[in-house]
Amino acid sequence: MPSRFRSDPLISHRRALSAGASLAVGYSGPLDPSLGAEPARQQPQHPPANGGTDPFPIPWLDKNGSHNQPAGPNMEPSHVFHFKGKVGRCAGFVGMGTDGQGNRVPFGLRTTDYGFMDGEYWAGRTAHRAVLTHI
Amino acid sequence: MAPKNQFHDFHPPIAQNGLYWVVPVPEGGLRYTDDGRTVTLEMKDVPVVDQPRWPALDATTTPATMNFKLVFKATEKPVAYEDPFKHFRVTGFLATAQLEAQVAVPEIGFTWKSDPLETSKSDFAVLGDHVNGKYYDAEHPASKPAAK
Numbered sequence: 001m002p003s004r005f006r007s008d009p010l011i012s013h014r015r016a017l018s019a020g021a022s023l024a025v026g027y028s029g030p031l032d033p034s035l036g037a038e039p040a041r042q043q044p045q046h047p048p049a050n051g052g053t054d055p056f057p058i059p060w061l062d063k064n065g066s067h068n069q070p071a072g073p074n075m076e077p078s079h080v081f082h083f084k085g086k087v088g089r090c091a092g093f094v095g096m097g098t099d100g101q102g103n104r105v106p107f108g109l110r111t112t113d114y115g116f117m118d119g120e121y122w123a124g125r126t127a128h129r130a131v132l133t134h135i
Numbered sequence: 136m137a138p139k140n141q142f143h144d145f146h147p148p149i150a151q152n153g154l155y156w157v158v159p160v161p162e163g164g165l166r167y168t169d170d171g172r173t174v175t176l177e178m179k180d181v182p183v184v185d186q187p188r189w190p191a192l193d194a195t196t197t198p199a200t201m202n203f204k205l206v207f208k209a210t211e212k213p214v215a216y217e218d219p220f221k222h223f224r225v226t227g228f229l230a231t232a233q234l235e236a237q238v239a240v241p242e243i244g245f246t247w248k249s250d251p252l253e254t255s256k257s258d259f260a261v262l263g264d265h266v267n268g269k270y271y272d273a274e275h276p277a278s279k280p281a282a283k
Contacts, residue, residue: 052152054150054151054154055154055157056152056154057150057152057153057154057155058267060221064190066149066153066155066190067153067154067155068155068156069155071259073214073216073259074216074218075216076218076221076223076267077216077223077225077261077263077265078223078265079156079157080154080157081267081268082267082269082270083265083267083268083270084265084266084267084270085265086174086262086263086264086265087225087261087262087263087264087265088174088176088207088230088260088261088262089259089260089261090205090207090230090232090257090259090260091257091259091260092257092258092259093232093234093255093256093257093258094255094256094257095234095235095249095250095255095256096249096250096254097236097247097248097249097250098247098250099245099247100244100245100247105142105247107236107247107249108255109141110258114176114205114232114234116160116165116174116176117157117265118160118165119265120270122268122269122270130159131159131160131164131165132157132158132159132160133157133158133159133160133164133165133176134155134156134157135145135146135147135156135158135181135183135201135203
């Protein structure tokens with residue numbers, strides 16, 4: 001019964017490898033840089049691929065599937081990840097105002113929140129100084 | 136679903152990378168008193184959108200501008216919030232926060248101006264020193280995942 005696996009191609013491949021190896025070591029004399037040597041190639045210089053320098057959002061998602069951070073006790077007060085500095089965070093505003101027609105219109109909900117981040121953030125593999133606000 | 140009594144909702148657009156309603160503060164827009172216990176954030180002509188039906192996913196927007204002044208004042212109540220699983224820590228003081236603002240939506244001819252700052256109040260505010268992400272991990276090597 002003929003074998004399902006033919007051995008000839010393997011033998012041929014081995015021969016090819018042997019031939020290649022012979023070529024690789026074909027010149028065994030003393031090395032003379034001036035004889036047939038190619039000039040060293042300059043390595044192309046490309047800028048680093050470090051990613052963007054925009055502030056990175058906090059990874060965790062809120063109930064709406066967004067990178068938003070509700071304000072409150074024990075909550076993350078920054079909207080920027082990889083950050084250190086001063087922060088202020090607040091929510092739950094209540095106030096009044098007047099529209100252009102003279103109507104009294106209140107403002108503020110439990111989720112009406114503001115914040116600032118004053119410090120250093122890390123993005124694009126480097127540190128950046130910034131003052132940012134979440135409004 | 137937007138609250139039934141919400142007719143306007145002003146905020147900056149969400150950034151392409153998901154950063155949520157964050158914009159840079161111009162030079163001089165954030166001011167501290169000498170003792171650092173009162174902080175004033177004041178900005179004018181901030182490009183925002185009016186998105187009355189937010190957080191509906193198909194809530195349309197109208198370009199708007201906003202002026203505002205926000206004043207934090209630290210109280211004497213210290214706070215320290217830390218979550219190693221979320222890689223953050225803040226230490227500081229509970230605070231009060233008051234806001235006055237003015238908005239304009241030129242396309243629909245809407246303007247609105249709040250009453251003076253002193254008439255507003257907030258339920259929660261905090262001022263502090265904060266660290267998160269890689270900066271938190273640098274202080275807490277045990278919380279840092281193994282490098283690839």
